[in-house]
Amino acid sequence: MTSFQSTLGDEPGIAEELAESQQSISIAEFFEKNKHMLGFDSGARGLVTAVKEAVDNALDAAEEAGILPDVYVEIQEAGDYYRLIVEDNGPGLTKESLPKVFGKLLYGSRFHAREQSRGQQGIGISAAVLYSQLTSGKPAKITSRTQGSEEAEYFELIVDTDENEPEISVEETTTWDRPHGTRIELEMEANMRARGQLHDYIKHTAVVNPHARLELREPQEHFKFERATDQLPEETEEIRPHPHGVELGTVMKMLAATDSQTVSGFVQEEFTRVGKKTADSIIDAFRDRHYGREMRWRPPADHEEIDLNAAVEDATANKGPDATTAFADAIADAVADEDRIAHHELLAAVDSAAETVADDHGTTFGDTVRENAVEAVWLALIDASEADDADAATGADGDSRLVADLYELADGATSTRKDDETIHAFADRLAGKFEDLEDDRHRLTRETLREFVDRAADLTEEYDEVSFGETARENVVEAVWDVMATVPDDPPLVRELNGDRDATSNLVDAMRATDIMAPPTRCLSPISEELITAGLEKEFDADFYASATRDAGVSGGDPFIVEAGIAYGGELSAEGTAEVMRFANRVPLVYQRGACATTDVVKSIGWRNYGLDQPGGSGLPNGPVVIMIHVASTNVPFTSESKDAIANVPEIEDEIELAIREAARDLKSYLNKRRSMQQRRKKQNVLGKILPEMATKVAEVTGRDEPDIDDAIARIMNNVLVERQTKANGDGQAVSVVVENNSSTNESLEITEIVSAEPTNLSDGATVVEMDGEWFVKWEPEVGSDDEATLEYEVPDDATFDLDVKGVESEKLTVSS
Numbered sequence: 072m073t074s075f076q077s078t079l080g081d082e083p084g085i086a087e088e089l090a091e092s093q094q095s096i097s098i099a100e101f102f103e104k105n106k107h108m109l110g111f112d113s114g115a116r117g118l119v120t121a122v123k124e125a126v127d128n129a130l131d132a133a134e135e136a137g138i139l140p141d142v143y144v145e146i147q148e149a150g151d152y153y154r155l156i157v158e159d160n161g162p163g164l165t166k167e168s169l170p171k172v173f174g175k176l177l178y179g180s181r182f183h184a185r186e187q188s189r190g191q192q193g194i195g196i197s198a199a200v201l202y203s204q205l206t207s208g209k210p211a212k213i214t215s216r217t218q219g220s221e222e223a224e225y226f227e228l229i230v231d232t233d234e235n236e237p238e239i240s241v242e243e244t245t246t247w248d249r250p251h252g253t254r255i256e257l258e259m260e261a262n263m264r265a266r267g268q269l270h271d272y273i274k275h276t277a278v279v280n281p282h283a284r285l286e287l288r289e290p291q292e293h294f295k296f297e298r299a300t301d302q303l304p305e306e307t308e309e310i311r312p313h314p315h316g317v318e319l320g321t322v323m324k325m326l327a328a329t330d331s332q333t334v335s336g337f338v339q340e341e342f343t344r345v346g347k348k349t350a351d352s353i354i355d356a357f358r359d360r361h362y363g364r365e366m367r368w369r370p371p372a373d374h375e376e377i378d379l380n381a382a383v384e385d386a387t388a389n390k391g392p393d394a395t396t397a398f399a400d401a402i403a404d405a406v407a408d409e410d411r412i413a414h415h416e417l418l419a420a421v422d423s424a425a426e427t428v429a430d431d432h433g434t435t436f437g438d439t440v441r442e443n444a445v446e447a448v449w450l451a452l453i454d455a456s457e458a459d460d461a462d463a464a465t466g467a468d469g470d471s472r473l474v475a476d477l478y479e480l481a482d483g484a485t486s487t488r489k490d491d492e493t494i495h496a497f498a499d500r501l502a503g504k505f506e507d508l509e510d511d512r513h514r515l516t517r518e519t520l521r522e523f524v525d526r527a528a529d530l531t532e533e534y535d536e537v538s539f540g541e542t543a544r545e546n547v548v549e550a551v552w553d554v555m556a557t558v559p560d561d562p563p564l565v566r567e568l569n570g571d572r573d574a575t576s577n578l579v580d581a582m583r584a585t586d587i588m589a590p591p592t593r594c595l596s597p598i599s600e601e602l603i604t605a606g607l608e609k610e611f612d613a614d615f616y617a618s619a620t621r622d623a624g625v626s627g628g629d630p631f632i633v634e635a636g637i638a639y640g641g642e643l644s645a646e647g648t649a650e651v652m653r654f655a656n657r658v659p660l661v662y663q664r665g666a667c668a669t670t671d672v673v674k675s676i677g678w679r680n681y682g683l684d685q686p687g688g689s690g691l692p693n694g695p696v697v698i699m700i701h702v703a704s705t706n707v708p709f710t711s712e713s714k715d716a717i718a719n720v721p722e723i724e725d726e727i728e729l730a731i732r733e734a735a736r737d738l739k740s741y742l743n744k745r746r747s748m749q750q751r752r753k754k755q756n757v758l759g760k761i762l763p764e765m766a767t768k769v770a771e772v773t774g775r776d777e778p779d780i781d782d783a784i785a786r787i788m789n790n791v792l793v794e795r796q797t798k799a800n801g802d803g804q805a806v807s808v809v810v811e812n813n814s815s816t817n818e819s820l821e822i823t824e825i826v827s828a829e830p831t832n833l834s835d836g837a838t839v840v841e842m843d844g845e846w847f848v849k850w851e852p853e854v855g856s857d858d859e860a861t862l863e864y865e866v867p868d869d870a871t872f873d874l875d876v877k878g879v880e881s882e883k884l885t886v887s888s
């Protein structure tokens with residue numbers, strides 16, 4: 072039976088017919104259909120996204136111009152629609168760029184800049200315009216006034232989705248009371264169901280942007296967040312990409328575009344943190360990959376009957392006996408001086424011998440003589456047998472020198488469990504591979520070396536019935552590669568590399584393998600530990616706050632910094648799981664929590680280790696905790712264009728984890744301390760109840776005075792005891808404050824006596840301040856463990872006192888006055 076498919080190709084013109092319906096799609100048309108990708112999937116969400124795009128742009132623009140941002144957001148009900156107005160005091164937009172910014176997707180100033188900014192793609196605000204025109208049919212109304220201009224520009228426009236170009240309906244100049252800035256008015260089908268997310272976005276934006284003034288007026292509520300500081304975030308600078316993490320395709324593009332001619336110039340010019348020395352290291356690593364290394368063999372030992380002098384002399388003709396001997400001696404000495412020697416090193420030694428001897432003897436040693444000498448010595452090194460004593464006795468040939476040399480390397484690199492015979496058989500096979508090499512300089516890449524080792528190991532396993540596992544193989548490769556020499560060949564020029572995928576891939580590998588200083592962080596603007604804590608304190612009434620800012624890392628050539636903060640206890644809700652606050656480049660992320668790398672990392676941490684409750688030992692911890700994470704990067708890897716969630720990039724996840732753990736360690740010590748203080752308090756309460764009863768009983772039985780309970784409690788609890796004693800002294804009284812440190816640590820205290828009369832005869836170290844008829848007498852004694860300090864003064868008889876002690880937690884302190 073003939074199938075439909077098999078006849079399809081026979082019909083003439085069908086491919087042509089199909090081809091006719093193929094056409095390119097404009098990016099605007101694409102996003103018109105796929106608005107969910109940009110965060111405009113519903114009316115509720117669309118409104119939040121539009122606010123976010125406009126506010127992020129306003130903050131970016133003002134900061135870039137060095138202006139403290141002032142952003143006003145208003146949402147009005149407008150019949151069937153909502154009207155969104157966002158006004159900023161930024162630098163404004165020129166008449167030429169304005170229509171494109173709002174009426175063309177993928178148009179912006181940040182896509183190519185390696186500098187931290189909220190905006191990245193050049194899609195955000197034009198997508199909001201697109202969403203508004205799609206749902207309300209109304210154009211966007213934009214007013215903008217640039218600094219110093221008399222008038223403002225006013226436009227009404229939409230995105231022409233066929234062309235992805237702005238379609239302007241109104242264009243005029245107007246007056247505006249703001250000296251500079253931009254005002255956007257969009258109408259859209261929307262609702263306020265995502266009010267919570269909207270408030271969170273504005274509130275959290277205020278937390279991490281304390282230099283901004285933000286106002287939100289919506290149909291039901293009105294918020295104003297005043298500036299908490301006049302300090303703009305440190306200005307960021309654009310940087311070049313870092314060599315760690317740039318992709319192959321990017322480097323190929325960069326090679327095509329660069330003005331540099333050499334690879335050294337290219338890496339220094341186009342990348343950050345690459346100077347001459349680093350460029351040299353990159354080029355060495357590149358040579359290893361591109362050209363391979365040359366094997367270095369051991370020079371002959373004394374017991375080996377290898378006469379390099381004779382070899383050179385035999386190979387040298389017509390130079391006269393003296394010059395020939397001197398030439399041979401110089402080469403043999405140079406070889407003997409090396410631990411190991413590679414072919415190109417031998418070449419250099421022969422050249423140097425030729426120059427010296429030529430000067431001394433007035434003869435020249437041309438290329439042919441030199442080549443003959445190199446060949447003769449090299450053959451002697453790699454071809455000869457090593458006649459050891461045993462062989463000499465039996466007259467048998469020893470192993471080849473290569474076998475002996477490789478045997479030693481392999482023996483040192485493999486476990487002692489492998490017997491001599493196995494290693495020997497392996498070395499023999501590996502040496503055979505070197506001998507078979509077409510390149511008699513014994514030059515090979517690491518991959519080829521690995522193939523040689525694998526082949527030799529496979530054969531050894533097969534014929535000698537022993538195992539030669541992965542670790543042993545890799546160790547042998549490492550040991551041999553280690554003694555091999557990087558070749559001195561010049562790297563290809565940029566024009567030769569350009570378009571050569573394999574060679575460029577070697578360069579990319581070389582850049583990644585080279586130790587290079589972390590990228591400069593002046594392109595980033597982290598919030599800082601201090602401001603994270605301040606922000607959390609402002610927002611959450613907790614008992615404890617911790618924060619951590621990590622050093623910069625690199626991902627995809629872009630530097631990034633991760634910061635974390637934790638708030639615990641206090642007024643935070645103890646019910647349910649921890650609240651996770653996510654930020655990227657100071658922008659709160661309000662959607663897609665479950666798809667975000669930050670959430671994944673928080674869930675993967677064993678929070679029980681840090682003193683939090685975590686059912687099942689994984690997932691979000693329970694309790695009164697807020698965990699805040701900020702990822703700052705010149706290019707945050709979002710999971711989608713709507714920039715809701717950070718992708719699972721391993722280097723970034725590692726740093727997120729380290730930042731959280733750093734803050735969590737502080738939380739753990741706080742919780743541990745709190746727990747031990749709670750136990751102390753419990754114990755002290757019990758003692759405080761039992762001891763007085765016992766004291767009374769003991770006094771009754773013995774007929775003595777009741778002992779001092781405070782003293783006893785302080786000693787049992789290992790507390791610091793501060794006790795005031797007074798004694799009559801003529802007209803007045805002598806006061807001593809005794810500090811008894813029963814704890815196991817040294818303590819620094821701040822002790823203040825507030826006295827109603829002027830004190831005299833103060834003991835050393837006291838300071839006195841009089842205020843409104845009260846004298847504040849202050850000492851700051853350091854009291855060692857098990858030590859005591861006595862602070863003294865005198866006052867008139869009728870004086871009253873008040874003792875205040877600081878520097879020791881209340882649970883570890885007993886004050887008796």
Ligand SMILES: Nc1ncnc2c1ncn2[C@@H]1O[C@H](COP(=O)(O)OP(=O)(O)OP(=O)(O)O)[C@@H](O)[C@H]1O
Pocket residue numbers: 124128129132159161162163164172178179180181182189190191192193194195196197198253
């Ligand atoms: N309020 C504003 N004041 C001054 N310039 C602005 C303003 N809004 C936008 N721009 C300029 O317009 C460009 C495009 O903005 P758009 O929101 O489309 O993209 P973006 O912010 O660069 O990136 P993303 O798509 O990630 O939001 C910005 O890069 C910026 O140069």
